[in-house]
Amino acid sequence: xxxxxxxxxxxxxxxxxxxxxxxxxxxxxxxxxxxxxxxxxxxxxxxxxxxxxxxxxxxxxxxxxxxxxxxxxxxxxxxxxxxxxxxxxxxxxxxxxxxxxxxxxxxxxxxxxxxxxxxxxxxxxxxxxxxxxxxxxxxxxxxxxxxxxxxxxxxxxxxxxxxxxxxxxxxxxxxxxxxxxxxxxxxxxxxxxxxxxxxxxxxxxxxxxxxxxxxxxxxxxxxxxxxxxxxxxxxxxxxxxxxxxxxxxxxxxxxxxxxxxxxxxxxxxxxxxxxxxxxxxxxxxxxx
Amino acid sequence: xxxxxxxxxxxxxxxxxxxxxxxxxxxxxxxxxxxxxxxxxxxxxxxxxxxxxxxxxxxxxxxxxxxxxxxxxxxxxxxxxxxxxxxxxxxxxxxxxxxxxxxxxxxxxxxxxxxxxxxxxxxxxxxxxxxxxxxxxxxxxxxxxxxxxxxxxxxxxxxxxxxxxxxxxxxxxxxxxxxxxxxxxxxxxxxxxxxxxxxxxxxxxxxxxxxxxxxxxxxxxxxxxxxxxxxxxxxxxxxxxxxxxxxxxxxxxxxxxxxxxxxxxxxxxxxxxxxxxxxxxxxxxxxxxxxxxxxxxxxxxxxxxxxxxxxxxxxxxxxxxxxxxxxxxxxxxxxxxxxxxxxxxxxxxxxxxxxxxxxxxxxxxxxxxxxxxxxxxxxxxxxxxxxxxxxxxxxxxxxxxxxxxxxxxxxxxxxxxxxxxxxxxxxxxxxxxxxxxxxxxxxxxxxxxxxxxxxxxxxxxxxxxxxxxxxxxxxxxxxxxxxxxxxxxxxxxxxxxxxxxxxxxxxxxxxxxxxxxxxxxxxxxxxxx
Numbered sequence: 001x002x003x004x005x006x007x008x009x010x011x012x013x014x015x016x017x018x019x020x021x022x023x024x025x026x027x028x029x030x031x032x033x034x035x036x037x038x039x040x041x042x043x044x045x046x047x048x049x050x051x052x053x054x055x056x057x058x059x060x061x062x063x064x065x066x067x068x069x070x071x072x073x074x075x076x077x078x079x080x081x082x083x084x085x086x087x088x089x090x091x092x093x094x095x096x097x098x099x100x101x102x103x104x105x106x107x108x109x110x111x112x113x114x115x116x117x118x119x120x121x122x123x124x125x126x127x128x129x130x131x132x133x134x135x136x137x138x139x140x141x142x143x144x145x146x147x148x149x150x151x152x153x154x155x156x157x158x159x160x161x162x163x164x165x166x167x168x169x170x171x172x173x174x175x176x177x178x179x180x181x182x183x184x185x186x187x188x189x190x191x192x193x194x195x196x197x198x199x200x201x202x203x204x205x206x207x208x209x210x211x212x213x214x215x216x217x218x219x220x221x222x223x224x225x226x227x228x229x230x231x232x233x234x235x236x237x238x239x240x241x242x243x244x245x246x247x248x249x250x251x252x253x254x255x256x257x258x259x260x261x262x263x264x265x266x267x268x269x270x271x272x273x274x275x276x277x278x279x280x281x282x283x284x285x286x287x288x
Numbered sequence: 289x290x291x292x293x294x295x296x297x298x299x300x301x302x303x304x305x306x307x308x309x310x311x312x313x314x315x316x317x318x319x320x321x322x323x324x325x326x327x328x329x330x331x332x333x334x335x336x337x338x339x340x341x342x343x344x345x346x347x348x349x350x351x352x353x354x355x356x357x358x359x360x361x362x363x364x365x366x367x368x369x370x371x372x373x374x375x376x377x378x379x380x381x382x383x384x385x386x387x388x389x390x391x392x393x394x395x396x397x398x399x400x401x402x403x404x405x406x407x408x409x410x411x412x413x414x415x416x417x418x419x420x421x422x423x424x425x426x427x428x429x430x431x432x433x434x435x436x437x438x439x440x441x442x443x444x445x446x447x448x449x450x451x452x453x454x455x456x457x458x459x460x461x462x463x464x465x466x467x468x469x470x471x472x473x474x475x476x477x478x479x480x481x482x483x484x485x486x487x488x489x490x491x492x493x494x495x496x497x498x499x500x501x502x503x504x505x506x507x508x509x510x511x512x513x514x515x516x517x518x519x520x521x522x523x524x525x526x527x528x529x530x531x532x533x534x535x536x537x538x539x540x541x542x543x544x545x546x547x548x549x550x551x552x553x554x555x556x557x558x559x560x561x562x563x564x565x566x567x568x569x570x571x572x573x574x575x576x577x578x579x580x581x582x583x584x585x586x587x588x589x590x591x592x593x594x595x596x597x598x599x600x601x602x603x604x605x606x607x608x609x610x611x612x613x614x615x616x617x618x619x620x621x622x623x624x625x626x627x628x629x630x631x632x633x634x635x636x637x638x639x640x641x642x643x644x645x646x647x648x649x650x651x652x653x654x655x656x657x658x659x660x661x662x663x664x665x666x667x668x669x670x671x672x673x674x675x676x677x678x679x680x681x682x683x684x685x686x687x688x689x690x691x692x693x694x695x696x697x698x699x700x701x702x703x704x705x706x707x708x709x710x711x712x713x714x715x716x717x718x719x720x721x722x723x724x725x726x727x728x729x730x731x732x733x734x735x736x737x738x739x740x741x742x743x744x745x746x747x748x749x750x751x752x753x754x755x756x757x758x759x760x761x762x763x764x765x766x767x768x769x770x771x772x773x774x775x776x777x778x779x780x781x782x783x784x785x786x787x788x789x790x791x792x793x794x795x796x797x798x799x800x801x802x803x804x805x806x807x808x809x810x811x812x813x814x815x816x817x
Contacts, residue, residue, distance in 0.1 A: 009679070011670075011672075011675030011676055011678060011679045012670045012672070012675045014675070014678065014679065015670045015674060015675040015678045015679075016669065016670055018678060022682070023678070023679065023682040024682040024683075024687050025687075025692075027682065027683065027687050028687035028688070028689050028692055029692060031687070031689055032689055032692055035689075076690075077689075085686075085689075086686075089683055089686055089687070092683060093680070093683050093684070096676060096679050096680060096683075097676070193702070194702075194705045195698060195701055195702050195705065197695075197698060198695070198698040198699050198701065198702040200692055200693070200699070201698075201699040201702040201703060202702060202706070205703070205706060206706065218710050218713060218714050219710070219713075220706050220709035220710045220713060221713070223713065223716065246644070247644060263644050263645060264645055277751065277752070277753030278753060278811075278814075278815075279750045279751060279753055279807075279811045280753055280754065280755040280757075280758050280815065281750070281758055281761060281762070281808060281811045281812045281815055282758055282812065282815050282816065
C-alpha cells in the first residue's frame with residue numbers, strides 16, 4: 001500500500017499561525033506517521049511531496065541518490081527510519097528558498113496532487129499482487145484556494161476518483177472549497193482539528209486506515225460540503241449559473257462574446273436568444 | 289416490386305410498382321411514364337373482364353392523368369393492391385415530414401412523437417393500468433390547467449415503451465419441451481393442447497406431420513394425440529433416452545430413427561471453404577490416428593446421439609424459420625483471413641485526441657468579488673524573509689521524535705473531541721424514519737407529485753415566451769395557488785409532534801411554488817406596464 005503525503009510549505013501561512021501551531025511539531029508528528037506506515041508492512045511505501053506557492057517537489061523518495069553513509073548512526077533509532085526522516089528533512093530544507101513568497105496565500109495544489117497520483121499509478125501498474133494496489137493520499141494544508149487552479153484541481157480530483165484513491169485532508173488553517181470537494185468526491189476524510197498540536201493522534205486514528213477498511217469504520221469527516229463552484233469570469237461563487245457544453249466551465253452570466261472564454265467554442269445565437277425570451281403572461285385578447 | 293404488362297393508350301408495355309414509385313416502360317420505342325407515389329392524388333380502378341383499368345391522377349399542377357389497361361385480372365388486382373398500399377404509406381409519411389424538428393422525432397416503426405401524442409387508445413390503456421398515473425392525470429389535466437397534450441409530452445418515454453412492448457412478437461421456441469403431461473388420478477394423463485400448439489408441433493417436427501397425415505383419417509384427432517404423447521416417439525423427439533419400459537405403440541414406433549434428417553438435406557447452404565468440413569474431408573489427420581469423438585462420427589448411432597442431433601436440428605430449424613435470420617456468413621473472406629493473422633507485433637495506432645484549446649491566461653476583468661473561494665487581498669503581515677527564517681528554524685536542529693508521545697492529556701482531549709464528532713455523524717446517518725401516519729403521508733405524496741407536475745409545466749410555458757400559452761399559464765398559476773393552500777391545510781390538520789417532519793418534507797415544495805408565483809407576478813407587472 002502506498003501512503004502519499006502532500007505537505008503545504010507556504011511559509012507565510014505557517015508563520016501566520018505559529019502561535020497556535022508549531023511547524024516543527026507538525027513535521028515531527030508527520031515523520032512518526034511515516035515511520036509507522038512503513039513499519040506496518042514490508043511492502044508499504046511512502047511518497048512525500050512538498051507543495052508551495054510556485055511549485056511542488058517530490059521530497060521522498062529522493063531523485064538524487066542519497067549517500068546514506070553520510071547519515072551518522074543514531075543508536076536510538078532504527079536505521080531505515082532514520083534514513084527516511086533525514087532525506088525528507090534535507091530535501092525540504094533545500095526546497096525552501098524557491099517556495100517562499102509573502103504575497104501568496106495559496107499553493108499550487110493541482111500539481112502536487114498530479115505528482116502523487118502519477119506515482120501511485122506507476123506503483124499500481126508495476127505491482128504483481130492480487131487485489132489491486134491500495135493507495136491513499138493525505139494533504140496537510142494551511143492555504144486558501146487559488147481560483148485559476150480550479151480546472152486543474154477538478155481534473156486531478158476526477159483522476160483520483162477513477163483510480164479509487166481517497167484524498168484525505170487535514171486543514172489547519174484557511175478555507176478551501178476545492179479541498180472539501182476533493183475529499184468528498186474521492187471518499188476521503190476532511191477534518192479541521194480542534195487541537196492542532198495533538199496532530200499525531202489525529203494522524204494515527206483518523207488518517208491511518210486503508211481504503212479497503214474505511215467502509216467499515218465511522219470516520220469523523222465533515223459532512224456539509226460546499227459544492228458551489230466559482231464562476232470563471234468573476235470568481236464569484238455561484239449556485240445557479242451557465243455551463244459551457246464543450247469544456248464544462250462555469251459562468252455566472254452568458255459571456256458577452258457569445259463564445260466560451262476558456263475553449264473558444266462559439267454558441268448558436270438562436271439558442272442564446274432563447275435564454276433571454278421575455279415571458280408572456282397576459283393572454284392576447286382577440287379583436288372582436 | 290410488382291410488375292405486370294399493361295397498355296397505355298393502346299401501347300403495350302410493362303408497369304412496375306415499387307415501394308416509392310410506379311414506372312411504365314413501353315415495349316417499343318416511346319416515352320415512359322414515371323410517377324412517384326407521394327405525388328399521386330387519386331387512384332381509380334375499373335374492373336372489367338379483359339379490360340380492367342387503373343387511372344392515376346397526380347397532384348402536380350396541372351394534374352396529369354395516366355390510364356393503364358390490363359388484360360389479365362390477376363395482374364390488375366396485384367398492381368392495384370401494390371399501388372394502394374404504396375400510396376397510403378406515402379401519404380402517412382408525408383404528414384410526418386414537415387418542419388425540421390419532425391425529422392428528429394422520426395422514431396422506430398411508428399413511434400414518432402406526433403404519433404404517440406395522437407394515439408389516444410394507447411394513452412387510455414396506460415391510464416387504465418396505472419392507478420397513480422390516472423390519479424395524476426385527473427388532478428392535473430381535468431381539474432388543473434394543464435392540457436392533455438402537455439401532460440403526455442412530458443411522458444413520451446412511457447408511451448414509446450408501451451408501443452414497443454406491444455409490437456414485440458414472440459419468437460419460435462421448442463414446442464415439445466413445453467408440453468408436460470400431468471399425471472392425474474388413476475393413471476390418467478391430463479393435457480391441454482391449443483390450436484396454436486398443434487400447429488407449431490406440426491411445423492417444427494416433419495416426422496409428426498408425416499405421421500399425422502398418414503394416420504389421422506382412420507384415427508380421430510384426439511386419439512392420435514393421446515397415443516402420440518404416450519408413445520416412444522414423443523420421448524424420442526424430446527431427446528429422452530428410450531428404455532424398454534415404455535409401452536410400444538405399433539403406429540408411432542416406425543417413425544423412430546427418421547428424425548436424423550439434418551437441415552442440410554432441406555437446403556444446401558453456402559459455407560466457406562475455410563470451415564467446410566465435408567469439403568475438406570480428404571485433407572485431415574483423423575483418417576489415420578486421431579479419430580473423432582464418437583458423437584462426431586458420421587455413421588455412429590449410439591443411444592445418446594439422437595438427443596444431441598435432435599436438439600441441434602430443432603434449434604437450426606427454429607433459427608431457419610425466423611424471418612430475418614440468414615445462414616450466410618456475413619464476414620468476408622478478407623476478414624476471416626485477417627482473423628488468422630497474428631497482430632501482436634503490429635504497431636498500435638496512435639490515439640487521436642480532439643484538440644481543445646484552453647486559454648490559460650484568463651484574467652478576470654474585474655477585481656475578484658468577495659467570496660469564500662476568492663483570493664483575498666495579500667496579507668503582508670509576514671514578510672518573505674520572516675517566513676523563510678521561520679521555516680528554516682523549524683527544520684534546522686532536526687526535529688526530535690523522542691518526546692512526541694508524552695503529551696497524554698492532549699491526546700486524550702483529541703480522542704474525546706473525535707468521539708463526539710463520530711457519534712454525531714453516526715446518529716445522522718442512522719436516523720430513523722419519522723412515523724407520520726399513512727393517510728397524511730399519502731396526502732403529502734399526492735400534493736407533492738401534482739404540485740411538481742404543475743411547476744414543471746409552468747416553467748416550460750413561462751420560459752417559452754409563447755403568447756398563445758398565456759391562458760394555459762394563468763390556469764396553471766391558479767392550480768399552483770391551490771396546491772399551496774393544500775400544503776397549509778395539511779400542516780394545520782397534522783398533530784403537533786409530527787408537524788416538524790411534515791414541514792421538513794413539504795418546505796422545499798412550498799419554496800418552489802412561491803418562487804414560481806413571484807416570477808409570474810413580476811412578469812405580469814412588467815408586461816402590463
